Amino acid sequence: MDEAMKELMTVFSGEPRKINILYRILIRTVARAKIRFSYKLWLFFDFLRTIIMVVTYYFFSFIVTPRHLIASGYISDYFVFAAIGLALGAFTSLSLRGFAITVFFEQITGTIECAFVTPSGILPILIGDILFYILYASTHCVLVLGILVMMGKITFTVWTILSVILLVLGLFLGNLPLGIISAALILKYKQGDPISLILTWLNYFLSGVFYPISLIPESIRMLSYVFPLTWTLHGIRLAIMYQLPPWHSDVIITLGISFAYALIGIPLTYMFFMWIFNKVRKEGTLVHY
Amino acid sequence: MRHDEFAFVIYRNKVDTKISKLHRMAYIAWIRLKIFTGYRLRFALDILGICISVLQYLLLSLLANPQDLARLGYGTDYFAFVVWGVALARYVWDLVGMMVHWVWHEISSGTFGVIVSTTTSIKLWLMGQALFSTVWASIWFMGVILVASLVGFHPSLSIFQLIQTVFVILVMIIIHAGIGIMFTGISIYHKQVDVLVFLLAGIIEMFGGVIYPLSLLWNIPVLYYVALALPFTHGLEIIRKVAISGYSILTPPLLTHFIVLLSFVWIIPLGFKTVDYYLAKARRTGDVFSY
Numbered sequence: 001m002d003e004a005m006k007e008l009m010t011v012f013s014g015e016p017r018k019i020n021i022l023y024r025i026l027i028r029t030v031a032r033a034k035i036r037f038s039y040k041l042w043l044f045f046d047f048l049r050t051i052i053m054v055v056t057y058y059f060f061s062f063i064v065t066p067r068h069l070i071a072s073g074y075i076s077d078y079f080v081f082a083a084i085g086l087a088l089g090a091f092t093s094l095s096l097r098g099f100a101i102t103v104f105f106e107q108i109t110g111t112i113e114c115a116f117v118t119p120s121g122i123l124p125i126l127i128g129d130i131l132f133y134i135l136y137a138s139t140h141c142v143l144v145l146g147i148l149v150m151m152g153k154i155t156f157t158v159w160t161i162l163s164v165i166l167l168v169l170g171l172f173l174g175n176l177p178l179g180i181i182s183a184a185l186i187l188k189y190k191q192g193d194p195i196s197l198i199l200t201w202l203n204y205f206l207s208g209v210f211y212p213i214s215l216i217p218e219s220i221r222m223l224s225y226v227f228p229l230t231w232t233l234h235g236i237r238l239a240i241m242y243q244l245p246p247w248h249s250d251v252i253i254t255l256g257i258s259f260a261y262a263l264i265g266i267p268l269t270y271m272f273f274m275w276i277f278n279k280v281r282k283e284g285t286l287v288h289y
Numbered sequence: 290m291r292h293d294e295f296a297f298v299i300y301r302n303k304v305d306t307k308i309s310k311l312h313r314m315a316y317i318a319w320i321r322l323k324i325f326t327g328y329r330l331r332f333a334l335d336i337l338g339i340c341i342s343v344l345q346y347l348l349l350s351l352l353a354n355p356q357d358l359a360r361l362g363y364g365t366d367y368f369a370f371v372v373w374g375v376a377l378a379r380y381v382w383d384l385v386g387m388m389v390h391w392v393w394h395e396i397s398s399g400t401f402g403v404i405v406s407t408t409t410s411i412k413l414w415l416m417g418q419a420l421f422s423t424v425w426a427s428i429w430f431m432g433v434i435l436v437a438s439l440v441g442f443h444p445s446l447s448i449f450q451l452i453q454t455v456f457v458i459l460v461m462i463i464i465h466a467g468i469g470i471m472f473t474g475i476s477i478y479h480k481q482v483d484v485l486v487f488l489l490a491g492i493i494e495m496f497g498g499v500i501y502p503l504s505l506l507w508n509i510p511v512l513y514y515v516a517l518a519l520p521f522t523h524g525l526e527i528i529r530k531v532a533i534s535g536y537s538i539l540t541p542p543l544l545t546h547f548i549v550l551l552s553f554v555w556i557i558p559l560g561f562k563t564v565d566y567y568l569a570k571a572r573r574t575g576d577v578f579s580y
Contacts, residue, residue: 041484045484045487045491052491063354063357063361078352204341204345205345
């Protein structure tokens with residue numbers, strides 16, 4: 001047994017001990033990262049795919065008329081608009097699916113019951129995994145924004161960076177309820193992650209990842225405002241394009257909306273998750289897939 | 290005869306089983322189709338995915354400048370331009386992805402070795418998979434066209450244009466089926482080739498001119514030549530010029546594209562050679578059953 005395995009066993013074994021919950025979460029994050037980084041070729045192609053998307057929209061930007069962008073309050077460069085959309089779209093889908101994927105993995109590998117019966121419980125496992133997915137999704141974000149900076153399309157000030165970090169945190173927290181619903185439905189229906197897939201598609205379609213939402217017909221535009229990504233995407237685009245500091249009204253309003261989503265959504269969806277979880281336990285189908 | 294009884298007849302090891310090769314191939318495809326249509330949730334998800342994707346490109350088309358598109362020789366309708374690109378990219382993706390997926394499925398569930406040992410040759414089995422994948426991909430290709438036509442895509446093709454378009458699509462599909470066979474050959478030994486399929490999809494999306502005109506790559510010659518090395522690029526270019534701009538395939542630039550497209554036919558025998566090579570290798574190393 002190597003050292004890393006011994007450490008992992010110490011954290012998750014049933015022996016009475018005092019291990020900080022933060023340390024447990026961290027260990028789980030590191031464990032998930034080690035698993036993911038062992039698929040080096042997959043990792044390479046995952047990042048390559050993000051770059052390919054950015055380059056594709058770079059070429060598309062040559063035939064775009066900036067009229068609609070300017071009318072929606074953005075700068076005229078469509079490439080900057082689309083690249084920020086891509087970065088945050090990828091962040092949202094990766095972090096949104098992170099929660100669902102964790103439950104899905106534990107379920108198909110038959111370890112979900114083991115995870116629940118350890119003294120640590122499922123919470124450090126879930127939070128640890130989510131933390132990993134946030135960090136992983138953030139690297140995609142940094143990659144795309146880095147490309148924009150290297151091309152001289154955008155510049156960052158210290159305050160803009162702070163604004164973006166706060167807004168991305170808000171984006172994650174605002175989207176977390178959707179991830180929790182998705183994970184609950186996986187527990188119940190044992191169907192991979194179709195719910196998070198549909199949510200990802202709707203996010204891309206309605207939240208203005210590739211076009212301003214003013215282009216969406218009014219009859220369905222109302223639905224756009226249901227998704228937290230719509231609000232945050234707008235706020236982050238403005239923050240990056242116009243170098244807004246955290247105390248700017250647009251940033252504060254966006255943060256307020258994101259945190260409102262989180263404050264209302266997380267307790268409600270957590271109750272929903274626990275309701276499904278208890279129901280599945282009563283039915284005895286927790287470990288089934 | 291019920292399909293499962295027929296499947297048994299095809300796969301059983303009686304040497305004197307006399308069923309024509311074409312019949313076997315068609316039945317392999319039919320069995321696969323029966324299995325796949327059983328996944329109703331996936332079917333519904335695919336339909337939803339197509340609808341969302343088409344609507345997304347419809348909205349994206351409102352951003353495109355018609356004059357810029359016309360200047361590059363594709364008419365003024367960006368939605369028509371992008372629908373052909375997306376529909377064909379999806380066609381190729383479904384075709385290659387589905388072929389690789391089924392071989393992976395047989396390998397991971399441990400039944401590939403059984404298939405190899407039946408009297409039906411592996412080449413015939415793969416051709417059956419290719420036939421199924423083509424039918425399946427064609428359904429979704431038509432699905433994209435149908436959904437797009439409900440929201441503003443109106444391809445007004447003459448009979449002559451239609452025949453040319455269908456002919457070029459067929460050539461494209463045969464060549465890409467060759468790529469699919471090659472990938473399945475690789476997967477027999479290397480098992481996980483999803484990344485290759487993803488890479489192919491990404492390369493086609495980026496270099497094939499799916500959402501932007503190919504001529505924009507002229508400014509970066511290296512990328513332009515990479516684009517020309519893909520059969521997809523030539524096929525899509527011909528179809529767009531024929532279906533949108535009304536050119537004949539016999540006009541010199543399109544004829545050149547078509548000759549280049551045809552020159553990729555070597556991929557098909559190479560695909561079968563790859564299968565032979567990796568199957569022999571897997572047999573030698575005992576990896577036919579392993580995953």
